[in-house]
Amino acid sequence: MKLPRHRYGRRLSYTDYIYNFFATISGLTVFNFEFFKQAFKPPLEIAEIKKHMDELGVKTFGIVSITGLIIGLVLAMQSQPVLQRFGASDFLPGMVALSVVRELGPVITALIFAGRVSSGIGAELGSMRVTEQIDAMEVSAINPFKFLVVTRVIATTMILPILSVYVIVIAIIGGYFAVIIAENMNFQYYIDSVIRAVQFGDFIPGVAKTFVFGYIVGIVGAYKGFTAEGGTEGVGRASTTSVVISSLLILIFDMILVKITLWLWPTIG
Amino acid sequence: MANDRVVEVKELTKRFGELTILEKISLVVHRAENLVVFGRSGQGKSVLLKCIIGLMNPTEGKIFINREDISKLSIKNLNKVRKNIGFLFQGSALYDSMTVRENLSFTLKRHSPQLNSKEIEDKVVQTLHLVSLADAVDKMPSELSGGMKKRIGLARSIIIDPELMLYDEPTTGLDPISSKEISQLILNLQKKLNMTSIIVTHDLICAEIIADRAIFLKDAKIAFEGSIQELTDSDNSFLRNFFSHEIIKETGV
Numbered sequence: 376m377k378l379p380r381h382r383y384g385r386r387l388s389y390t391d392y393i394y395n396f397f398a399t400i401s402g403l404t405v406f407n408f409e410f411f412k413q414a415f416k417p418p419l420e421i422a423e424i425k426k427h428m429d430e431l432g433v434k435t436f437g438i439v440s441i442t443g444l445i446i447g448l449v450l451a452m453q454s455q456p457v458l459q460r461f462g463a464s465d466f467l468p469g470m471v472a473l474s475v476v477r478e479l480g481p482v483i484t485a486l487i488f489a490g491r492v493s494s495g496i497g498a499e500l501g502s503m504r505v506t507e508q509i510d511a512m513e514v515s516a517i518n519p520f521k522f523l524v525v526t527r528v529i530a531t532t533m534i535l536p537i538l539s540v541y542v543i544v545i546a547i548i549g550g551y552f553a554v555i556i557a558e559n560m561n562f563q564y565y566i567d568s569v570i571r572a573v574q575f576g577d578f579i580p581g582v583a584k585t586f587v588f589g590y591i592v593g594i595v596g597a598y599k600g601f602t603a604e605g606g607t608e609g610v611g612r613a614s615t616t617s618v619v620i621s622s623l624l625i626l627i628f629d630m631i632l633v634k635i636t637l638w639l640w641p642t643i644g
Numbered sequence: 645m646a647n648d649r650v651v652e653v654k655e656l657t658k659r660f661g662e663l664t665i666l667e668k669i670s671l672v673v674h675r676a677e678n679l680v681v682f683g684r685s686g687q688g689k690s691v692l693l694k695c696i697i698g699l700m701n702p703t704e705g706k707i708f709i710n711r712e713d714i715s716k717l718s719i720k721n722l723n724k725v726r727k728n729i730g731f732l733f734q735g736s737a738l739y740d741s742m743t744v745r746e747n748l749s750f751t752l753k754r755h756s757p758q759l760n761s762k763e764i765e766d767k768v769v770q771t772l773h774l775v776s777l778a779d780a781v782d783k784m785p786s787e788l789s790g791g792m793k794k795r796i797g798l799a800r801s802i803i804i805d806p807e808l809m810l811y812d813e814p815t816t817g818l819d820p821i822s823s824k825e826i827s828q829l830i831l832n833l834q835k836k837l838n839m840t841s842i843i844v845t846h847d848l849i850c851a852e853i854i855a856d857r858a859i860f861l862k863d864a865k866i867a868f869e870g871s872i873q874e875l876t877d878s879d880n881s882f883l884r885n886f887f888s889h890e891i892i893k894e895t896g897v
């Protein structure tokens with residue numbers, strides 16, 4: 376695997392930044408191909424993947440719960456007066472649910488996940504790189520890409536969809552709290568309205584794209600960490616750039632995936 | 645004696661960009677020999693070891709291990725060669741998310757998948773005894789001192805019973821007593837297991853204990869080669885200066 380080098384130093388010019396941007400894009404592309412080349416080769420390291428999924432779940436459970444609740448609350452609070460103005464208060468549960476299912480739940484969960492996890496992977500692998508732990512694996516005839524990168528990327532890809540579904544549920548419940556503050560509504564009625572509004576076709580593309588987001592978070596963090604250089608400073612850089620790049624890629628891919636879904640299934644739109 | 649050549653480096657040149665770190669270095673290490681590599685910081689000692697183990701590719705030149713040209717090997721065959729080599733990193737490079745036990749068992753399990761967990765545990769304990777740190781088995785690397793890390797690093801690299809050991813500054817940063825103990829340990833291992841070793845160091849006491857032969861790296865070349873006695877007795881002013889300084893530093897005068 377041949378990866379481009381970045382330019383680091385005290386005083387970087389604009390051209391250095393532009394150069395680094397393209398170095399990252401091409402490096403990520405190479406890294407990506409390497410992932411698919413190695414992902415299905417034995418040993419599959421199932422135990423390691425499970426360990427990472429557990430850790431990721433524990434690490435992000437609290438923050439995504441709060442996020443989900445707040446998304447639902449705020450969305451309902453904001454929509455209520457507007458819908459009332461148009462005499463469409465009945466649509467509130469459905470509106471909250473649709474926004475959360477189709478867009479806000481997956482994307483905001485992914486962004487929070489990127490902030491927490493991509494930086495973590497970047498820092499962890501980065502410090503393993505600069506303290507030669509990755510080299511130590513290599514000389515022990517252990518494949519560090521397989522053991523460190525592939526397992527983490529599979530774990531993030533599998534866990535983010537689960538977290539997103541959880542956030543969607545929490546956000547819909549959060550929406551109910553906002554509703555009952557303003558008016559009297561029975562929970563059963565609220566849920567029925569939600570279920571009537573959300574179709575299966577809304578749910579699938581929303582959740583499907585979180586697999587892609589989870590993959591982005593894992594692969595970007597792993598790439599930045601695995602290729603870190605320059606001591607502790609390099610570890611810090613790996614951690615921060617991971618968050619920036621993965622968040623950006625999540626937004627870009629969101630746009631692309633929404634476009635593709637609308638094009639493939641125009642009826643959903 | 646040709647069969648005895650465990651490591652042979654032929655005209656190795658290593659450059660980073662414009663910078664030439666090593667230039668046409670040639671050396672041979674025979675079976676059960678301890679070769680010490682001296683040199684000031686930044687003279688490419690670690691780079692030399694990393695080229696030998698295949699972590700870095702030479703810019704020019706060839707490296708043979710047991711008469712196999714390692715640059716020609718596929719990663720699979722290179723790994724076969726590596727299974728007979730132990731490498732002690734300058735900073736120990738312990739896996740810091742694993743306990744001491746896991747550091748050793750992880751390496752051994754992947755090296756010898758046929759072993760059952762009882763055999764692995766026995767070997768871990770036995771190897772930790774060798775480095776006198778059996779009671780640290782459940783500690784995390786962050787709880788160990790620098791000297792203990794070196795010993796655990798040493799234990800981790802010898803647990804696979806390598807034929808060839810590469811030591812990158814095994815005693816640097818240790819107090820004189822620990823440093824002597826580690827040197828003694830390296831010597832014992834070589835005697836007991838008939839190991840071949842390359843030891844990078846600038847610790848003269850360590851070298852005097854271990855070395856069968858020494859080379860001195862300076863300005864990308866091998867400046868001197870011979871026994872420790874010959875090196876220290878040399879009337880070359882640079883060497884005299886280097887070693888007198890080292891002696892003062894090591895005895896703490």
Ligand SMILES: Nc1ncnc2c1ncn2[C@@H]1O[C@H](COP(=O)(O)OP(=O)(O)O)[C@@H](O)[C@H]1O
Pocket residue numbers: 660665683684685686687688689690691692
């Ligand atoms: N991966 C690398 N990229 C660029 N330069 C390097 C790299 N590794 C080492 N160097 C340079 O090579 C020189 C020798 O390094 P090293 O072998 O670590 O020295 P030492 O003899 O102290 O072990 C240093 O100047 C170092 O900056």
Ligand SMILES: [Mg+2]
Pocket residue numbers: 689690691734812
């Ligand atoms: Mg060094």
